[in-house]
Amino acid sequence: MRIAILGFGSVGRGIARAILAKNLDITVTGLADSRSGIIDPAGIDLEAALSRKDNGGPCGSLDVTPADVVAKADYDVLVEVTPTNVDDGEPALGHIRGALRRGKHVVTSNKGPIALAYPELRDLAATNGVFLRYEATVCGAIPLIHAMKEGLAGNTISRLYGVFNGTCNYILTRMAEDGLTYEQALAEARELGYAEADPTYDVEGIDAGIKLVILANTVLDMRTTLDDVERTGITLLTPEALRLAEDQDCTIRLIGEIVPEAGVLRVSPRIIAKSHPLVVEGTLNAVTVETDLAGDLTFIGKGAGSVETASAVIGDLLYIRDRHVQGS
Amino acid sequence: MKLEMRDQPGQLVAALQPISAVGGNIIAVIHQRETPAATETLDVQIVLELPEGRLSRLLELLREQGVSVVRIDEERLLYECTLIMIGHLMHTDLSDTVDRIDMTGSAEVTELSLVMPAISSPSSARITIRSTTREEMKKAIRILRSVAEQKDLLIIEPLEGA
Structure with a gap:
């Protein structure tokens, strides 16, 4: 199977390393980062591209753009793993459209295009007879979308709730464990690379909100946008509040919740018993799905990380290969 | 509530039956036999949850069964x-x-x-x-x-x- 990778940051490099490390029968014929690209029908030397990138250089040639890779490279699946833009999904959205119109499958970890334009992209994929898969957009390594769409097919989902943001979970875990203030815990999360320089996207619940929108629109047949999510972040939480919860064997976690029948999408800090399965430590994610046939299921795993997110992308790639791709 | 009933077989069941008849839910039954053993009556305490406005109907039914209600505690906030x-x-x-x-x-x-x-x-x-x-x-x-x-x-x- 031949793939083209757009984005050579944490996720893109995780995919390259997994391809190099394992015999996955995947050839990379196109590769682009934000400023350069390579097209090679015979297969790109990933080792060399990784070392160029590790040395701070561009991954390829400065006169090859991501758009060139989308339009001209010879691939079966476009792997779109550039950073999320929540405002208009670009430039990823345009690249995904371009690949689908060329009759190429698309696998993405990019939340923007899926949250903003899923119905259009789904129809475009169907028209062109190709797959569009996006497991890596929600909860990193946890195969939540696959589980809900395939494993739980036929179930009615009455409620879904969980910890969707590892950065917030880390901050709250540290505040509860050691009585740190929000500011101290955030500074520590930054030092460890768990939080961005501008943490707004995580700590104001935007990231968790987008994940809810993706699940609502792609799995639960709802039509929602980020504006429909009732959203409260964790920036105002105090160590005293965590201690008051602790006195009752509870703690506080940022919980994303969907109640499909009531049309509720909500991200807010909630009091939760410490014995509850959703109370996970550190940067882990955890999601409980309430269903009519299967009962309640809780998924716990790594919600971010280079190789972990690559795992979800590779799962999607092999899903497509096993069902569709010819001539690989 | 605290009930007083005749100490005869079947009396407790007779006292509990009206509770379910009015849609109530029994949370606990406390039955202390040893206390005033000399009397022919039996004291039973029942903790129950009732839909709003059913209490008077329950008292009526209990009276018909020959059960007297000794005390009703304040309505609890459940x-x-x-x-x-x-x-x-x-x-x-x-x-x-x-x-x-x-x-x-x-x-x-x-x-x-x-x-x-x-x-x-x-x-x-x-x-x-x-x-x-x-x-x-x-x-x-x-x-x-x-x-x-x-x-x-x-x-x-x-x-x-x-």
């Missing part, structure tokens, strides 16, 4: 919900915040723990609300939410409802 509030709680009149819930008559604040770390920084409070019904609890939480919005307080609700 539903409990604990929330945490963060913000300038004192400066925004905490007793008014509590009053707004107590004023409903069917829900009330039964416990409040307040931590005020420093004069200018926000304080945190754990507040326990009790109510007679689940619906009243939802109403009380809605009131608290709207008060919080007016007073710029952060309300942290439990993951599970009341």
Whole structure:
């Protein structure tokens, strides 16, 4: 199977390393980062591209753009793993459209295009007879979308709730464990690379909100946008509040919740018993799905990380290969 | 409630039957045989949950069974919900915040723990609300939410409802 990778940051490099490390029968014929690209029908030397990138250089040639890779490279699946833009999904959205119109499958970890334009992209994929898969957009390594769409097919989902943001979970875990203030815990999360320089996207619940929108629109047949999510972040939480919860064997976690029948999408800090399965430590994610046939299921795993997110992308790639791709 | 009945086989069942007949739910039956053994009657305490407005019908049915009701305790507030509030709680009149819930008559604040770390920084409070019904609890939480919005307080609700 031949793939083209757009984005050579944490996720893109995780995919390259997994391809190099394992015999996955995947050839990379196109590769682009934000400023350069390579097209090679015979297969790109990933080792060399990784070392160029590790040395701070561009991954390829400065006169090859991501758009060139989308339009001209010879691939079966476009792997779109550039950073999320929540405002208009670009430039990823345009690249995904371009690949689908060329009759190429698309696998993405990019939340923007899926949250903003899923119905259009789904129809475009169907028209062109190709797959569009996006497991890596929600909860990193946890195969939540696959589980809900395939494993739980036929179930009615009455409620879904969980910890969707590892950065917030880390901050709250540290505040509860050691009585740190929000500011101290955030500074520590930054030092460890768990939080961005501008943490707004995580700590104001935007990231968790987008994940809810993706699940609502792609799995639960709802039509929602980020504006429909009732959203409260964790920036105002105090160590005293965590201690008051602790006195009752509870703690506080940022919980994303969907109640499909009531049309509720909500991200807010909630009091939760410490014995509850959703109370996970550190940067882990955890999601409980309430269903009519299967009962309640809780998924716990790594919600971010280079190789972990690559795992979800590779799962999607092999899903497509096993069902569709010819001539690989 | 505390009941007094004849100490004969079948009497306890006869006393309990009317409870389910009016849609009640028995939470506990406490039956202390040894106390006034000399009498021919039996004292039984029953803790139960009744739909609103069914108490008089239950008393009527019990009387028909020959069971006399010795004592009925005050209606208990069965539903409990604990929330945490963060913000300038004192400066925004905490007793008014509590009053707004107590004023409903069917829900009330039964416990409040307040931590005020420093004069200018926000304080945190754990507040326990009790109510007679689940619906009243939802109403009380809605009131608290709207008060919080007016007073710029952060309300942290439990993951599970009341």
